[in-house]
Amino acid sequence: MLVQLNRMWFARAISAVVADQVLFCSEPGRTRPIGGFLAMAAIKFEALCLKNQALCEQLDGWFGAPLGTALIESERRAVAKITSDLFGFRQLEVGISPSFKVGSVGNFGHRFSSVGTWSNELGDGEVVCAPEELALPNDCIDLVILHHTLDFTSHPHQALREASRVLRGGGHMLIIGFNPVSLWGWRRLVAKRPTGPWRGRFLSRGRIEDWLEVLDFVVEEKQFGFYRPPLHSPRLINRLAALDRFCDRHSVPGGAFYLMVAEKRVGARIRQRPAWIRKNVIAMPVANRSRPAHYPKEPSR
Template identity: 35%
Template sequence: MDLPGPWDMLSAMNPSDAIRDRQDLRAWYATPPGEALRAELRRYAASVVPQLFGYHALQVGDLGESLDMLEGSRIIHQVSLSLTPPAQVLAQPRALPVQSDTLDVVVLAHVLEFCSDPHQVLREVDRTLVPEGHLLIVGFNPFSLMGLRRLFAGRGGMAPWRGRYYSVFRIKDWLRLLGFDLVACVPAGFRPPLRGAGLLRRLQFMETLGARFWPYFGGAYVILARKRVATLTPMRPRWRPRRRLAAGLASSGLRRQGRG
């Protein structure tokens, strides 16, 4: 896997805004509601990531800690990429400095919400993943208490509220168009994004009830997808011997033998 040094952070969006969003998102994950959500996300990742094998893993974005979504992975070579330190590589997600068909696992941690071209980011992931490679997407759900809080904050608020949230259904459609097979989709974060740590602990029961009775309204989700292997369909030759002509030749030969 070829990962050169820090790239220039060139984008259609203002680089300073993108950097500020990432810094604000890290700061939010250090608050009580962010820590509660991160615990739920990491609990799922801890049950799935160790089952994903390969040689190279890349995490784009983070939840406030370096490579936290890849914790427990058996893949030795793990690289973090973001717009700001402490990532190992500074680069834009829409132009990954990675050779094609190289990565076995890619994690997108709140990347699609805060980029100007999410389709290009997914195309880059498709380009760099090996066949049967896995993609893990962490995103905020617009149809949730998090999404409702975002509406009140408006576009001028801080991250995570100023991001553009995409529904699970839309992400699934994008992945299908790129040729990914959906493996799993797990919701998380059913508690309201309140600042009180004690109140959040008392509302822990909402995580169990939400996952069971209203799974589509979790504050965040984790989508696990697998890159489909492109198979070659054998083509039958169009040429076929003409049976009528062959039969005619055979009968003609028989008649000639009979006359002789």
């Protein structure tokens, strides 16, 4: 398949779609035939990918630093502990970077993730689409993990609704976000040029709980994690590791991130009359059965 476009990354994206390696989902801006195939040249998605790519590069650099690495490890331990009692078949993680994931296979048979930017390092089971437009059918996921997704998306409420759409009834949603009522929230307020995580929204946990209640979710568990201040010294970060253990043991509020697990309620569905399946068979005319003629009875003598 020959694709000639101005941007080589979009040409690789079209080739990947044909090879069934990744899946792109976005509102189509325009369509045109390319090399005998009908390719979707989404202008809106192109701008979104470029924006997400710049943010992803900043976050990759920050999470690769000692402070970001310690935060990711703390989040992974919390997710592994809280999902040990959850069971299902499909697990979806909607993250901000394909390089740093917090979900573990655990008791789920199939694990895949969704990212918002294209990369040559994408592996199997990775879907490239916006969190507000997940390329998945309704009621197909048992566990959805939103790893700081609501902190960096332009439409957090729509992203939460989309995650609720793909989650089956009785499934669970795990949300991880930065806590605004913490030392990290104060660091974000005083940042002159916000970069990395300081560009996030830092939505409050109470606000997320209100949105979940509107979407008919029940919050089962919530907790905080990572109580170390945002320092850049690796020595101080390692020395303050005992602070995390102490605060976790006593459930102290005010951690750098919050984690909550909510269950999607199962509503009673209205039973509808199933539609008749039309068979692909040509109907042949059939002669009607003839009925015997009725004659009036003779009067009895």
